[in-house]
Amino acid sequence: MPGPTQTDATNALDADQLDALVTAAIEAFAAADSVAALKEARLAHAGDRSPLALANRQIGGLPPEQRKEAGSRVGQARNRVRQALEARDAEISAAELDRRLAEERVDVTLPTELGPLGAVHPVTALMEKMSDVFLAMGWEIAEGPELEAEWLNFDALNFIPDHPARTMQDTLFIEPPEHNLLLRTHTSPVQVRSLLDRDLPVYVVCPGKVYRADEYDATHLPVFHQIEGLAVDRGISFGHLKGTLEHFARAMFGDDTRFRWRPSYFPFTEPSAEVDLLCFVCKGSSVGDPEHPCRTCRSEGWIEWGGCGVVNPRVLEAGGVDSSEYSGFAFGMGIDRTLMFRNGAEDMRDMIEGDVRFSRSLVGGAR
Known part of the structure; x- marks a missing residue:
């Protein structure tokens, strides 16, 4: 799923817009089915150039009386995105580990030739x-x-x-x-x-x-x-x-x-x-x-x-x-x-x- 554009972050300090950015990020993380795909989704929705990161930078341009409330809204939104990213990363890592274990399974019941054993002198x-x-x-x-x-x-x-x-x-x-x-x-x-x-x-x-x-x-x-x-x-x-x-x-x-x-x-x-x-x-x-x-x-x-x-x-x-x-x-x-x-x-x-x-x-x- 494509990430939000920089234009979408124009009014990102608005509560509804922040919710929309969080929802988009969570959906993108859920759609990722590999470590590589999750990395791309992370860069798009939680990276330095993501809409949430750009919204965080806009806080400095607000009047002093609005900065505290806006900073709280942006911080909560970014925290929800971080938690969703960590949860999805754990799911994908566990799934890939199970896949590797299944693919690399060794049948220990197969006969094998042991090397010659040594002996104490x-x-x-x-x-x-x-x-x-x-x-x-x-x-x-x-x-x-x-x-x-x-x-x-x-x-x-x-x-x-x-x-x-x-x-x-x-x-x-x-x-x-x-x-x-x-x-x-x-x-x-x-x-x-x-x-x-x-x-x-x-x-x-x-x-x-x-x-x-x-x-x-x-x-x-x-x-x-x-x-x-x-x-x-x-x-x-x-x-x-x-x-x-x-x-x-x-x-x-x-x-x-x-x-x-x-x-x-x-x-x-x-x-x-x-x-x-x-x-x-x-x-x-x-x-x-x-x-x-x-x-x-x-x-x-x-x-x-x-x-x-x-x-x-x-x-x-x-x-x-x-x-x-x-x-x-x-x-x-x-x-x-x-x-x-x-x-x-x-x-x-x-x-x-x-x-x-x-x-x-x-x-x-x-x-």
């Missing part, structure tokens, strides 16, 4: 399971940077300056050498950081990624994962270490797990020991039986799991702990190696190839 899943064992005992999880200071990685752990582990054959140093930075070779620096940052007593377990200049083969990776633990408190002994690791091992390998403790040497513990587990494949029966060799334990009957010991007093002193009052124990195990033991993974290289079938075959790395 077995190493990640096992790392979380190991951490949960210690969280259940009241320990804390501690983390630290993978780019580490040489002092924290070696000196604070009682490695002598010419220790073989410091050489380029074992350690990946970062240039320039005078900055004394390296990719951590174990997660033990996190233990030192925990002693420096936390109040005693300290019970922390430190899972994470470590780096060494190792060969890339079925049993070695230059980047692998460790979990290390540290307990420092009054009265800590080797017996506490033994009980803790036996509980940990049974949580990983089952209640019937058998252990063997062998004397060993580590710069950061004294005394030190290696923990061996009875081969869970042959149960030791392959020892001395050439006709039935065991590939898992190489017919030795035992599998080396990790190292441990009572914390060397020098390490405690480096961490700001009074070794005459406090003692502690520490241990470390390879997470990748534990995964091989638990799930029968034969080649460590499979763990970093990124093949999701490997992760699925191990069911997330946790039985």
